Amino acid sequence: MIRTILLVDDDREMLLALREGFGRYAESMRVLLAGDGLEALEVLKHEPISLVVTDLKMPRMDGFELLAAIMGSYPDIPVIIITGFSTPDMERLARQGGAVGFIAKPFLIESLARQILTMLRRETEGGTLHNVSSGMFLQLVEMEQKTCTIRLEDKAAGKKGALFFVEGALFDARVGNLQGEPAAYEIFGWEQVSLSIQDDSPVRENRIQKDLHPLILEAARRKDEKKTPPAATRQHPSMAGKEDADGHLARVRNKIEQSLGSRSGVESVFADSVWDERVKRLSRHGTKLNLGGLVMGYIDRGDPRDYVVLSGDMPTVIAVSRKCPRDKLMQILMS
Amino acid sequence: MRDDMRDVFKDLLAVDGVRGVVFFTPSGERVFEEFNIGGSEPAAVSDWYSLVASLGKAREAELVFERGQVYVRRTADGVLVVVMGLIAPCAVIRLNCDILLPALKEQRSTKGIKRFFKR
Numbered sequence: 001m002i003r004t005i006l007l008v009d010d011d012r013e014m015l016l017a018l019r020e021g022f023g024r025y026a027e028s029m030r031v032l033l034a035g036d037g038l039e040a041l042e043v044l045k046h047e048p049i050s051l052v053v054t055d056l057k058m059p060r061m062d063g064f065e066l067l068a069a070i071m072g073s074y075p076d077i078p079v080i081i082i083t084g085f086s087t088p089d090m091e092r093l094a095r096q097g098g099a100v101g102f103i104a105k106p107f108l109i110e111s112l113a114r115q116i117l118t119m120l121r122r123e124t125e126g127g128t129l130h131n132v133s134s135g136m137f138l139q140l141v142e143m144e145q146k147t148c149t150i151r152l153e154d155k156a157a158g159k160k161g162a163l164f165f166v167e168g169a170l171f172d173a174r175v176g177n178l179q180g181e182p183a184a185y186e187i188f189g190w191e192q193v194s195l196s197i198q199d200d201s202p203v204r205e206n207r208i209q210k211d212l213h214p215l216i217l218e219a220a221r222r223k224d225e226k227k228t229p230p231a232a233t234r235q236h237p238s239m240a241g242k243e244d245a246d247g248h249l250a251r252v253r254n255k256i257e258q259s260l261g262s263r264s265g266v267e268s269v270f271a272d273s274v275w276d277e278r279v280k281r282l283s284r285h286g287t288k289l290n291l292g293g294l295v296m297g298y299i300d301r302g303d304p305r306d307y308v309v310l311s312g313d314m315p316t317v318i319a320v321s322r323k324c325p326r327d328k329l330m331q332i333l334m335s
Numbered sequence: 336m337r338d339d340m341r342d343v344f345k346d347l348l349a350v351d352g353v354r355g356v357v358f359f360t361p362s363g364e365r366v367f368e369e370f371n372i373g374g375s376e377p378a379a380v381s382d383w384y385s386l387v388a389s390l391g392k393a394r395e396a397e398l399v400f401e402r403g404q405v406y407v408r409r410t411a412d413g414v415l416v417v418v419m420g421l422i423a424p425c426a427v428i429r430l431n432c433d434i435l436l437p438a439l440k441e442q443r444s445t446k447g448i449k450r451f452f453k454r
Contacts, residue, residue, distance in 0.1 A: 012372055035372040046402055278389065282398065285386040289378050291418075292401025300395040327426050334399065 003050035003120050004030045008040040008066065009082070010058045018053075021109035028117060037061025041069055045177050046290075048160040049077055051119055053112065056083040056090070064097060071098040073177060075202045076149050076162040078119045082107065098202070123151055124196040137195065142168045142212050149198040154190035161187045164203035170215070172207045180207040181215070188219030245271055248314045252333075256318070259332045265324025267305055270317055275307075279315045296333055298326060308333065340367040343438050347431045352423025354403065357383050357416040358439070366413060383416050397425055408432050412440060 005022070009015050015033045022031050032047060034040040036058040043049065052070060056063035067079050078100040083090065086104035094102050101115050129137065141148065145168035153160045161175035161183060173183035208215070253269045260266075283293040294311045301307070306326075308318040310333060320329065344356050348369060355370030363384040387407055390396050396407040399421075406417040406428050415436070417428050 015372060033372050039372070278391070281389040282386070285382070285389060286398070286400040286405075289382055289386065291403045291405065294398060294400055296399045298397040299390065299393045301392050302394045330397070330399070330425075 002026075002028065002030050004032060004047055005116060006032045006034060006040060006043055006047070006049045006052045008034045008037065008052060008054035008058070008063070010035050010055065014055075018109060018112075022113060025113055025117070028120070037063065037066035037069070040066055044070070044074060044077075048176075049074075050123070051078050051080070051116055053080045053082060053116070056081060056094075057085065064093070067094065067097045067099055071202075073179065074174065075172070076151065076164070076174060078122075080112070080115060080119070082112070123149075123198050125199055128194070128196040130194045138163070138170075138212060138216070141165055142170075144168065147199075147201050149201050149203075150195055151198070152187055152190065152193045152195045154193050156192070157190065159186075159190070161190075163187060164201045166201055166204065166206075169206070170208050170212050171201065171205065172203045181210065184208060184215050185219045185222055188216050189223040245314060249316060252310070252316055252318065256329065256332060260325065260328065263323075263325065264329065265321040267319045267321055270319075271314060272317055275309055275317045276315045279309055279311050283311065296330065298330060340439075341369065343435050344369065347417065347428065347435060350423065350427055350431060352420040353428065354418045354420060356418070358413055359384060359416075360413045370418070384414075387414050387416065397429075406432070408436070410436055410440070415439075 007015055007018050009018075012035070015035075019031045019033060022029060029050075032043055032049070034043050037054070038061045040052065040054065041061075044052075052066075054063045054066055061069075063081055063083070067081070070077055070079055075098075079098065080101035080103065081091075081094045081099045082103045082105060084105040086102070091102045100119055103112060103115070138150070141150070142165075147166050150163045150165070151160065152163065159175060161173065163170060163184070164172040164174075170184065172180060173187055175183045175186045178186060210218075249269045249271065253266065256264050256266055279294055279297075282297065286292055286294050294309075296311065297309045299307045299309065305319045305321055306324070308320060308329065310316040310318070320326075340358070344358075344367065347353060347356055348371060353371065356367070357365070357380060358367040359365050359380050363381060365380040368380065386405070387409075390407065393407070394409045396405075398405045398407070403421060404419040404423060404425060406419065406425060408415045408417075415432060417432070419425070419428065
């Protein structure tokens, strides 16, 4: 299993050298880069990071602040500090703050890589299970009164999360930057997961007040609800009936005209299966490029009119003249 | 060549929110690629090429995705792709492209034997 490591340093040369050095461990780890603590937090929001290596002295948000933010919001992610200004006091502060490693610069890339791999192995020290239903297994953890961190991966959805048990009680959960009960509901909604067990829990504060069983039942109920959304939002215009589609198109046109009046440059608002397919393709490419699905696009094809496409349950195309206030229109549609 | 290209794109790369710039020929060969530090690793040029291909004959496009924006500008020499965060000012990016594209054309036209002669 390839893990994702986030390297944080304002020294670009250092980052590139480390990334190159870690190239030989490509079978075990993928490397992402960030130039300071704020950039790192942005990456953490969107990427399933297994471990962070950070410098201490950085602009905007330094390593200590980043360490505190990770311990607060991503307590299962281990942090290793690398610094060119190492003192015993600094190391003590970093360890007290939750860092699992402290390395003074200069260092050998191999020794950092070894430390990273050792930390990553700890994630699975209690064992690994593939394609299991999480509910049954977690009730065993409760019965055994285990203290552990369980990392779960739903391969079908490409999502990862963590559950923190203290003496059999579920204290906290995390998926991305979601924590507590909402994160637990999300995880319990995953059907077949791979999970690994680490025999301790960095979390000591109880953020989840409910017992495991009611949580699992509530997650199942929420999942069922998601599967059967109200008829009005479920269907594509081609199936939902002409009235629904016409109503939707009229609403889009009204929204634009209310804000821009006759200066909107809108010529027509319509649904079109060729554009639907194009929107789907763009969404697929966006997902592959780590940008997520398409929300909206402005397309100039060299025709007398340009096109704005809106993604969603009912993809919509708006043909606009060249005098259309493009940025204003995009802003209105985004809102 | 790469330094010259970097010089052409440096203002664009310095705009707040710009994550990176890719420029490739109409047949999909990479001419220039640079990503600012932060965020995920640059994707393969073929992935950007496929994205642009799915736009059909568009000569310019501004695409807003869930986690970022992409500005695409097609020219006779190739395709420029600017990757941005969600709050990047796209109007500024368009303006920058209007300014840099003539310079880029000049760069590209000095390839081959012409580069040995002073203009």
